[in-house]
Amino acid sequence: MLKLLVFSACIALHSASSLPTPSSPTVFPRVRSFQGFLVTSEPIDYGDSSEGKGLVPKLKFNVTKEVKEYLTGPLLTVFVPSIYTLVFIISIPLNIAAILFFIGKIRPSKPAGIYMINLAVADLLFVSLLSFKISYHFNGNDWVFGSAMCRIVTSAFFLNMYCSILLIMCISVDRYLAVVYPIESRIWRSPLKAVAVCGFMWFLASVGVTPLLMSKQDLHLTLNITTCHDVLDINQIKDFYVYFFTIFTSIFFFVPLIVTTFCYVRIIQVLCSTSTVKHSKRTRAIVMAVIVFIIFVACFAPTNVILFTHYLQLTRGSSERSYMAYLLSVCIGSINCCLDPLIYYFGSSQCQKQVARILCCKAAADRRRASEYTSSSKMDTFQVNISDPYKKLMT
Incomplete structure (x- = not known):
């Protein structure tokens, strides 16, 4: 009996010693993105207690020294927003011009045109959201637009x-059908089906980012800044985010990557083996296909591979460096919004024909004006020669 009492007392002392003291912070072992730790010793705002609703604390989180250097360092506060600003300035007019030119001159009556105009709209919406990112990073990674706006911007950014990416995959499939199955694909490639496919792509991407829209994306830190999407507590749903982003990147990037790679490889193979097309046109088509594929891989592969790796690393511990690499790769990959109008719209043969037609019309008009000006200038010279003596008399 005495041994039982001593054993019970030891268990009680061990349990009491293992409880956290009031002064020690409660540590969340993992957060999505950078790691953060809840600080309970900070002053707490309990709200308006007169209505009986002042029992919910305003939480503040602390981060590691490495994360503090990232959040306050020049990479995130100078380099990233500078690149975003450059992309914003260049991409906005390019995509607007592409949309206006495409609707006004080319008229998207074919499936390829419908896919391309949807791609231009997606790029334009993506770039328009960069204004929030630019303000956020230049402001020292301090989000000042509110919690709801953080959720909206984050989900729309991913959307x-x-x-x-999905629309680029659709364009590659459409080109694959047109090149590899030029006769059979006439039944499959119709404007109505292209509109339906584009609508489904928008719907699929919207459903995919719904969890981001429904979950809290901002977090207040002891650095007196509020981050948006960069430091998040997922103590209660940590396992969900690990599975969510690995499945998300697999569906929305790795599957399109496989499909796009297959399509462009087959397109290049068919173009290389055909002899019915002029050598110059065939070479141009092959070069354009290679350029489009390289740009797609270079702009999107690093971002998604790092994101996929980042969430796999969360299962084993810290992943601050991988998330920092992800932020930089997203920044560099946003240049794709400047390249898409150049390679899909202004680099297309149809667009070039329209431009050549416009230039030819302008050249013909210039020649007419030049001939009219020549005849009129001869008459002016004759009139000047007659009036010169009169001018001399008036002086």
Whole structure:
């Protein structure tokens, strides 16, 4: 009996010693993105207690020294927003011009045109959201637009980026059908089906980012800044985010990557083996296919591979460096919004024909004006020669 009492006392002392003291912070072992730790010793705002609703604390989180250096360092506060600003300035007019030119001159009556105009809209919406990112990073990674706006901007940012990937995949499939199955694909490639496919791509991307829209994306830190999407507590749903982003990147990038790679490889093979097309046109088509594929891989592969790796690393511990690499790769990959109008619209043969037609009309008009000006200038010279003596008399 005495041994039982001593054993019970030891268990009680061990349990009491293992409880956290009031002064020690409660540590969340993992957060999505950078790691953060809840600080309970900070002053707490309990709200309006007169209505009986002041029992919910305003939580503040602390981060590691490495994360503090990332959040306050020049990479995130100078380099990233500078690149975003450059992309914003260049991409906005390019995509607007592409949309206006495409609707006004080319008229998207073919499936390829419908896919391309949807891609331009997705790129334009993506770039328009960069204004929030630019303000956020230049402001020292301090989000000042509110919690609801953080959720909206974050989900819309992912929505437009991955909808662009899906639409690029659709364009590659459409080109694959047109090149490899030129006769059979006439039944499959119709404007109505292209509109339906684009609508489904927008719907699929919207459903995919719904969890981001429904979950809290901002977090207040002891650095006196509020981050948006960069430091998040997922103590209660940590396992969900690990599975969510690995499945998300697999569906919205790795599957489109496989499909796009297959399509462009087959397109290049068919173009290389055909002899019915002029050598110059065939070479141009092959070069354009290679350029489009390289740009797609270079702009989107690093971002999604790092994101996929980042969430796999969360199961084993810290992943601050991988998330920092992800932020930089997203920044560099946003240049794709400047390249899409150049390679899909202004680089297309149809667009070039329209431009050549416009230039030819302008050249013909210039020649007419030049001939009219020549005849009129001869008459003016004759009149000047007659009036010169009169001018001299008036002086």
